Amino acid sequence: MAKSIDVSDLNIYYGDFLAVQGVNMTIKARSVTAFIGPSGCGKSTFLRSLNRMHEVIPGARVEGKVVVDGQSLYDPSIDPVAVRRQIGMVFQRPNPFPTMSIYDNVLAGNRLNSRRMKKSEADSIVERSLKGANLWNEVKDRLNKPGMGLSGGQQQRLCIARAIAVEPQVLLMDEPCSALDPISTSAIEDLIHELKSDYTIVIVTHNMQQAARVSDETGFFNLKATGQPGQLVEFNPTKKVFSNPDEPATEAYISGRFG
Amino acid sequence: MSQTLEKKPAPSRDAMPLSGPRMPGSAPYLVAAAALAVGVGLGMILGGGLIAMAILAGLTFIVGITVWAWALEGRRSGVDRLVMSVVWAAFAVALVPLASLVWTVLSNGIPALSAEFFTYSMRGVIGDEPGGIYHALIGTLLITLGATVISVPVGIMTAIYIVEYGRTARLAKAITFLVDVMTGIPSIVAGLFAYALFVLIFGPGVRLGFGGSVALSLLMIPVVVRATEEMLKLVPDELREASYALGVPKWRTIVKVVLPTSLSGILTGVTLAIARVIGETAPLLIIAGSTDSVNFNLFADRMQTLPVFIYYAYTQPGVPPDPSIERAWGAALVLIAIVMLLNLLARVVGKVFAPKTGR
């Protein structure tokens, strides 16, 4: 069910600005892949190019290939909407729908696509997704209250629940724990472990311990130099990256001797 | 931070003067009372009228409170009082015409109001027989409804194109420009346009209520487009992205996420656009014409409207003129009341449909 992703020679632009250059990697199915790297090096940009969210920004474009399950995502015959149904995403900043209740926010992926379902089915999806995102206990008594009334961290977990409610093949998470306390963070990490058995997960994080804890493979992104595009410096099994990295730059970044 | 502190230890750092002479909280009232006395006194001595007294009192107040504050509390406070009193004065000046207008319309219009006034038309009414504005009320409501039915879909969809689809396209820029131009069309030109259009279809001398709707929609569409455009631009891109990322197609994202989020603002804009056109006279004079009888059919024959009724009742009152002129004031009062109700409605609608953020 889960899919692997092959990226070859990917260049990502914002207009004329080359943000990320020459990425090659294979993201394995049913595994967790973490991206680390300094701020502004293009992790979010790269992540968004994996489910064709990048092109939503006016003037943004991509060169190169992203192949999922034998299909090239940027082929003209590919429908970006279909891609996004299979490859879900949690954004760096929480973005619940302000007009919807907590309940409706979780079901948004189904409801907005007019998928018909029974009340009982809907209820169970909501409960399962919210439990997965470690939010159920906090909101189970006010599911019909607006999603915007939650705290920032709760909103982030609501967005995670919303993303897993549609059961995508691949889940892209952009710093999902950056606004969360250690307890929720560990709940999300447990969720990632659980999901790994049938999802492919890609996570961006600034937390080295988190990368080391949850991921099977780690990619280190860095700017070539200030003002230069970002690039993938190293991509290796997490154990190797954190114990014996190929590149001195990776070692320097991980051990905090950076820049 | 600590370095700069060490470098230049200001001598006054030991002292921390937070207190000084302050004006009493009642200062503005005291000055106002004094200014009023001065204004009335000087006015009587110099023989000026009420207006002169008011101006004198206002100036005295501004000067008085500024000087007092400056002398007692210092320069900053003086300037503060000066600017504040000037702002208040400007506000009062702006309020004068409004208050005067409301007062005139109320005092002249209220005597005209009665059950007959709202339920009788002017058909066959001569002199001071009971007559009313029923026909004009029906005409105004129907014609405005027609204009709304035309303008709202066209306006909202144009705005959706501009904001959601045309972001960087030349066409969108051109449309925005044209909409701005349209905002400035004189209403009489809109009336002539509608008249010319229906003459092409029905021949010269045509009069029909729907023509009025077309003319008014010409004035309404740019307002709706502008209001909707601004509201749609306020919807953060993150919401659109959240929807796309769930595999929701663009059109569904617009219908189910973007529009609901901005619904309250759009409805407010639409209501204000209606309020804007409901009092239009010139175009209706041309294309909807004037009549004394009730007409429920937008698509045939003349139709009376409130503004046109007011115009004729006042300029051609007949003999004796008084009942007709009284009816004109009554109709004006009703028209203002309708506009005010629409404005209130816009506020209520805005509140009800605003995205809920609380718990």
Ligand SMILES: Nc1ncnc2c1ncn2[C@@H]1O[C@H](COP(=O)(O)OP(=O)(O)OP(=O)(O)O)[C@@H](O)[C@H]1O
């Ligand atoms: N919408 C945009 N338009 C133009 N340039 C952008 C846009 N978004 C990001 N960039 C640029 O692309 C580069 C990569 O940004 P990106 O958001 O991918 O960084 P990041 O690695 O996710 O950083 P962080 O860790 O702070 O989230 C940066 O130089 C940034 O300025």
Ligand SMILES: [Mg+2]
């Ligand atoms: Mg980022």
